[in-house]
Amino acid sequence: MTHALGDFLALSRQHPWYLSPSVYSLPCGTAAQIWDTGVLCLEPDNPAGRDLIISCGIHGNETAPIELCEALLHRLISGELTCRQRVLFIFGNPAAMNAAVRELDENLNRLFSGAHAEGNEVNQERKRAALLESYVTRFFSVREHAERLHYDLHTAIRPSQREKFAVYPYLHGAPYSRAQLALLQAAGINTVLLAHEPTTTFSYFSAHRFNAHAFTLELGKVMPFGDNDLTRLTALNQCLEALISEPGWQPPPLTPEHLDVFAVSQEIVKNTDDFALCFNNDVSNFTEFEQGVLLATDQQQQWHVQQEREAVVFPNAGVACGQRAALMVVPVSSFTLPLR
Numbered sequence: 001m002t003h004a005l006g007d008f009l010a011l012s013r014q015h016p017w018y019l020s021p022s023v024y025s026l027p028c029g030t031a032a033q034i035w036d037t038g039v040l041c042l043e044p045d046n047p048a049g050r051d052l053i054i055s056c057g058i059h060g061n062e063t064a065p066i067e068l069c070e071a072l073l074h075r076l077i078s079g080e081l082t083c084r085q086r087v088l089f090i091f092g093n094p095a096a097m098n099a100a101v102r103e104l105d106e107n108l109n110r111l112f113s114g115a116h117a118e119g120n121e122v123n124q125e126r127k128r129a130a131l132l133e134s135y136v137t138r139f140f141s142v143r144e145h146a147e148r149l150h151y152d153l154h155t156a157i158r159p160s161q162r163e164k165f166a167v168y169p170y171l172h173g174a175p176y177s178r179a180q181l182a183l184l185q186a187a188g189i190n191t192v193l194l195a196h197e198p199t200t201t202f203s204y205f206s207a208h209r210f211n212a213h214a215f216t217l218e219l220g221k222v223m224p225f226g227d228n229d230l231t232r233l234t235a236l237n238q239c240l241e242a243l244i245s246e247p248g249w250q251p252p253p254l255t256p257e258h259l260d261v262f263a264v265s266q267e268i269v270k271n272t273d274d275f276a277l278c279f280n281n282d283v284s285n286f287t288e289f290e291q292g293v294l295l296a297t298d299q300q301q302q303w304h305v306q307q308e309r310e311a312v313v314f315p316n317a318g319v320a321c322g323q324r325a326a327l328m329v330v331p332v333s334s335f336t337l338p339l340r
C-alpha cells in the first residue's frame with residue numbers, strides 16, 4: 001500500500017477523489033500534507049488557536065465515522081468549507097478498513113501509551129499504534145499554546161440504550177472542561193462516561209501526554225459501508241465544521257440538567273477461559289440490572305450488582321484473558337462534577 005490518502009479509500013470505496021502528490025493545496029490555500037496512508041495534516045497559512053485531531057476507523061468496521069470524515073474532507077477539497085485551524089485527520093486502521101473487520105490481529109484501541117511495545121509480539125496494529133503516536137506527537141509539538149483537541153470517533157458493536165455517548169479519559173483528579181461538555185451537548189452527545197483509571201486508548205494518550213481535550217465518542221451501531229444514516233450525526237458534523245472553519249466558535253452554554261453522567265462502579269475482568277457472562281450476549285449498552293443480580297463468573301470468582309441502578313457498558317466475553325469483559329457504571333449528578 002502506498003502513502004497516498006486516496007489509495008486505501010479508492011481500494012475499498014471507489015473514492016472519487018485522489019491525492020497523488022504528498023503535498024496538495026486546498027482551494028482555501030491551506031496546505032494538505034499526507035504523512036502516511038490515512039493520515040492527512042491540514043495547515044492554513046495563519047492558523048487560529050486550535051489544533052484539532054479528528055480520528056476514525058481505529059476499529060476498521062466502524063464505518064459511520066469514516067464516512068463522516070470523508071464527507072468533511074470532500075467539502076474542504078471542493079472549497080465548500082474553509083480551513084482556518086491546523087487539523088490532523090487520521091483514518092486509524094486502513095488495513096482493517098479494507099478487510100471490513102474491527103481488527104486484524106489485536107484491538108488497536110488498547111495499544112497506545114506505549115502498550116504496543118510491551119511483550120515480543122509484532123503485528124499490524126502494534127506497528128500502526130507506534131506510528132499514530134508519532135504523528136500525534138509531531139502534530140501537537142508544533143505549537144505550545146494552541147488549544148489541543150482530539151475527537152476519536154467510534155461506533156459500538158452492540159445496540160445502546162443511549163445512542164451516542166462520550167468516554168471522558170481519566171484526568172488524574174483534574175476538573176472536567178465545561179466548554180468541552182457543552183460542545184459534546186451541541187454535538188448531540190448528552191451521555192458522558194467518566195473513565196476511572198489510566199487506559200491504553202487513543203484518547204487517553206492525547207489527553208495525558210499532550211494535555212489535550214480528548215474523547216472517545218461512541219456514535220451508534222456498527223453498519224457496513226453505505227448503510228449509515230449520516231443525518232444522525234448532523235449535529236456532530238456541524239460542530240466539527242465550526243471548529244475547523246470558524247476561529248473562536250463556542251458552543252451554546254452547558255445545560256447540566258440535560259447531561260447524564262456515569263461513573264465506573266466496578267470492572268469485570270476475564271481471567272481464565274472459564275469466564276462467562278450471566279446475561280444475554282446481545283444486551284444493550286447501559287442496560288440496568290437489579291442490585292444483587294449475578295453478572296459474571298470465572299471459576300470460583302463471582303461478580304454481582306453492588307449498587308442501585310448499576311448498568312453495563314461494553315460487555316464482551318470474547319476478550320483475551322486478562323482484559324476487561326464489561327464495565328459497570330452508575331449515574332452521578334452532573335451538577336456536582338468538578339468543572340473548570
Ligand SMILES: [Zn+2]
Pocket residue numbers: 058059062154155156
Ligand atoms: Zn471502536
